[in-house]
Amino acid sequence: MTTSDGTNGADVEAFQAKFASLQQKYTEEASKRFRPDGTSQYVNLADARNARIHDLGGDPWVDHAALNAKTSAVKDGGKYKFVILGGGYGGLITAVKLIEAGLVNDSNDLRIIEAGGGYGGTWYWNRYPGLHCDVESYLYMPLLEETGYMPKHKYSTGLELRKQAERIVAKWDLNDKALFRSEVTDCRWSDEEEVWNLAVKEDRGPEEGKRSLNIQANYFLVLSGVLTIPHVPKISGLEGFGGAMFHTSRWNYNVTGGSEEDQTLAGLEGKKVGIIGTGATAIQVVPQLAKWAKEVYVFQRTPSSVTWRGQKETDPEEWKTKIAHKKGWQQERRANWDTFLNYAAKPGQPNMVGDGWTEMPAYSAVIGSPTFGIVEPTPEKIGEHVGRVLMLDVERGEKVRGRIDEIVKDPKTAAALKPWYPVWCKRPTFSDEYLQAFNFPHVHLVDTNGKGVDSATTEGLVVDGKEYPLDVLVLSTGYRSPGYGALNPAKRTGIKIYGRGGRSIDDKWEEKGASTFHGVTSSGYPNFFFGPFGQFAQSANNVETLEVAADHMVHFIKKAEEKVGGLAVIDPTNEAEEGWAMEALKRAANFAALTVCTPGYLTLEGELNKPDEDPAEMMKKARMGIWSEGILPFLKVLEEYRAGDLVGVDIAPRK
Ligand code: FAD
Ligand code: NDP
Incomplete structure (x- = not known):
């Protein structure tokens, strides 16, 4: 029998039977893995009480003698325009965009605080044998056009990825801007001075020990990564x-x-x-x-x-003539790749990257797709x-x-x-x-x-x-889930954050759940920006997400400074933030496919799969959602917003 769309009825039945047995198998396998202790089955190395386990988290790469011999980039009592937390790709991309926007003009305008002994973040800490990026390096490596670098292979080694961080540092003169081996532990907005007061702990190694510093920043940007703990x-x-x-x-x-x-x-x-x-x-x-x-x-x-x-060496000829052959090539290549992952590739559209990722349109279940529209939150839909x-x-x-x-x-x-x-x-x-x-x-x-x-x-x-x-x-047991703390930047980073009136961001999150404006800033925490995870779009290429976020943060600052003619105080309104949370809530049902998952860090080790008895708690979780149409349509939303006049954000000149 042939159905009206030309498929054979027997084939359809066979597919349906296969589909049903597959789902049964998936459910059986997942149910073996759910554990009542969820995320608490793990201990973060840094928090372990046992000294041996705790010490496994130490920095094997830091050169204390070399760092101690250098003049410190950050002085106790120092006042800086921008302080960025995190010296990974996220921190570096943000620093470069601030510089390129003309916002960094004085030698004291920019500092980076980094817990590791050098730049690179993920690519500083991880140096295990075999390490490579899993997204094509032509898409993944940041600022390839600007640095004019040609990756040696389709997938770069960890070392090459770290060297790209060093290349960025050299090109934008960031070498003497970082305080390494240092953690921001606490940050407080001063309503009187309209600055952030940051408490920093620097570990100068076994010879010199630890020291505490207190510094000030007009703008504090937290790029603490997703898989760092x-x-x-x-x-x-x-x-x-x-x-x-x-x-x-x-x-x-x-x-x-x-x-x-x-x-x-x-x-x-x-x-x-x-x-x-x-x-x-x-x-x-x-x-x-x-x-x-x-x-x-x-x-x-x-x-x-x-x-x-499909690892292969980069062919310099192909690189010159087909890959890096025009201005804006990297963005075009990323967008081409995204359309496949976001289940939005048009029939016959060329596949520029042609990798395994582009063969998995179902990955759009977690990064969204314009093809699905917004799923109505009814059981049927x-x-x-x-x-x-x-x-x-x-x-x-x-x-x-x-x-x-x-x-x-x-x-x-x-x-x-x-x-x-x-x-x-x-x-x-x-x-x-x-x-x-x-x-x-x-x-x-x-x-x-x-x-x-x-x-x-x-x-x-x-x-x-x-x-x-x-x-x-x-x-090889991984990292604390990036969703820990319901996207609260304080929980994600392990620092205490106090905004206007001394309000802890933990209390705000506890009361409301995820509360951001465009995923990168939060009302009541002026001049505070953070790398997004929820209430933003995500790409399987994390560097793409970081670049989109950095452009947006820098836009807020640049436009606000232009408006007030100098240092600004930038704070999204409560109404705008709640409006944005509604956008996330509206899209939450698009990610319902996570509920069928075997536990892992994306579902907080199964904690997100459990239906919550308390509807208020469920609503809070739903506010963590990401942009369901995917990163390219999201980019359009941000661009449209940026063409306007910083709607929904209070801007004032700094007193
Ligand atoms: P990170 O690189 O994690 O940098 C954040 C930095 O912040 C860290 O160096 C940390 O020490 C510092 N920090 C955190 N808290 C504090 C604090 N309180 N005080 C001071 N410093 C602090 N993504 C991909 O898209 N493709 C890949 O191929 C890929 N491969 C990966 C491989 C591994 C092994 C891991 C762990 C992750 C990988 N990722 C990959 C994800 C990867 O983390 C991102 O792609 C990207 O490098 C993140 O950059 P980031 O700057 O946001 O964070
Ligand atoms: P993961 O969290 O992905 O893996 C941890 C592993 O430890 C899982 O297989 C987990 O099993 C297992 N595990 C945990 N507890 C136990 C236990 N008690 N007994 C046995 N096994 C256990 O961490 P990874 O470091 O592998 O990767 C983290 C993320 O970093 C990746 O998802 C990716 O985003 C990124 N990454 C990217 C790479 C790239 O190719 N460029 C390379 C490395 C990492 P279970 O699955 O059952 O929980």
């Missing part, structure tokens, strides 16, 4: 493990041998190495361990979705929408699982490596080496069937009553 699961006995142990974000080359430049991990020769975790980090690390260790044990709770990668994105993901899911059968020779291992959840539940990964590594006889998958590692002993790890003796344990 490494954590480990509270596995009983972990601190007593007898071998060497470290977290991937603080790779210990003293143990493994080699270095960031030379990834010869000769220190692992003859060693039994265990790795806990199979997320995007482990996908890159495991093939490197496999090259050197005698035995590798991969402890898996949930498998990643691993698609083809929500069900329809969730069904639609699940359908969109069926073929990809089947391909990913089929690829495992093609690559992994041992059928039991292949079966255990199969991910049973839709693509948007965890960051999809891309590798042409990870699955292949399981064909080596010395690489062993220890699948915990969704339960995780039971415990650790002095000798190794225990799963299902069996002890696996290990010499070295790599903790």
Whole structure:
């Protein structure tokens, strides 16, 4: 029988049966993984009471002697126009945009406070072997046009990504603008002076110890990142493990041998190495361990979705003539890529990047799509929408699982490596080496069937009553969820924030939930801007999101200063902010597909999947939503706003 649209009725029935059994499998697999302790199953390294676990969070790369020998960029009692928290790509992009907007004119106008011992953020802290960006470097690396840099490969190494941060620092003369090894701990708006008072703790290393500084800023911009707080699961006995142990974000080359430049991990020769975790980090690390260790044990709770990668060297000719061939090429390339991820590519549209990401339109379930419109928050419409994105993901899911059968020779291992959840539940990964590594006889998958590692002993790890003796344990167990604290910038950053009248931003969030104007500023906290997570649009290319946000923050400041003819006090009104929250609320139903997810950091380890009994709490959560139409339509909304006169924002000259 053939249906009116030309499809065969039997095919439709077969698809429907497959779809139903797939959803049942997804539900079964997810239900194995929900835990009552949610996010509290982890401890942040910095908060661990056990000294060994706590010290795993230290900075392995800092050169205290070199930094102590330099004249400090920031003086106690110093007054600066702009203070940026965070020396990662976000902080650097924002600094460059402030400079390019002509807002930085005096040597005391700009300072950056960074907890690490150097610039780079993610690419400073993470130096594990195998580290690369997972978004094409031509799209991901910031300010490529301005720096005139050609990435060596389609996917750059962590080292090359850090060097790009250093290139930006050199080009915009930011070398003497940062205070490294320093954390902002507390910031208070002074209603009298109309400045931010910032409390900073600098760690000058074992010789000189810590010192406290108090500084002032007219504008305080927080670019503290999304995945910056490494954590480990509270596995009983972990601190007593007898071998060497470290977290991937603080790779210990003293143990493994080699270095960031030379990834010869000769220190692992003859060693039994265990790795806990199979997320995007482990996908890159495991093939490197496999090259050197005698035995590798991969402890898996949930498998990643691993698609083809297609790494290749950049062809200078192609770069010149087809990629970086005109002004504005990077933005055009990003936009082309976005349309595929946002399920908005037109039929026949060229696919400039042609990577694995562009084959997953269902990823739009978490980053939005103009194709879906705004989903009405009725059970019927929500069900329809969730069904639609699940359908969109069926073929990809089947391909990913089929690829495992093609690559992994041992059928039991292949079966255990199969991910049973839709693509948007965890960051999809891309590798042409990870699955292949399981064909080596010395690489062993220890699948915990969704339960995780039971415990650790002095000798190794225990799963299902069996002890696996290990010499070295790599903790590839990720970071505190970026959604922690319902997007509250104080919670995300670990600082205390007090605005007008001394009001803590925690109290504001507690009362209302997420409260921002355009995702980057909050009423009652004048001249305070922050890197967005919710109430903004997101791209799978985080640098794109950071650039869009930086343009917007800089616009507020530039236009306000032009209006008042000097330093300004910029504060969105309550009404404008509530109006913006309504926009997020209106779009919340678009992200209902997260409720079918297996736990992970996107759902606060399953805490977001639980229906809240209290409707007020549910409303608060819904305010965290992101722009459901995706980043390109969002950009238009911001541009339209910027053509106006800073509507919804109180602007006054600084007293
Ligand atoms: P970060 O790079 O995290 O920088 C924030 C900085 O703020 C940190 O250096 C931190 O030390 C500092 N800081 C935080 N709190 C304080 C405080 N209180 N005081 C002082 N300093 C503070 N995204 C992609 O799109 N593509 C990728 O390929 C990709 N790969 C990644 C790989 C890894 C291993 C990780 C962990 C993340 C990856 N990401 C990727 C996400 C990545 O974090 C972003 O792409 C981007 O680099 C974030 O830049 P950022 O400046 O916002 O944050
Ligand atoms: P993840 O949070 O993605 O992974 C942590 C891993 O640890 C998961 O596999 C988790 O299992 C596992 N785990 C946690 N507790 C236990 C336990 N008790 N027993 C066994 N396993 C456990 O962290 P990553 O560092 O891998 O990645 C974080 C993010 O950083 C990525 O999502 C991505 O955005 C970014 N990134 C990007 C990379 C790139 O390619 N450029 C590389 C690295 C990271 P479970 O899934 O069941 O929770």
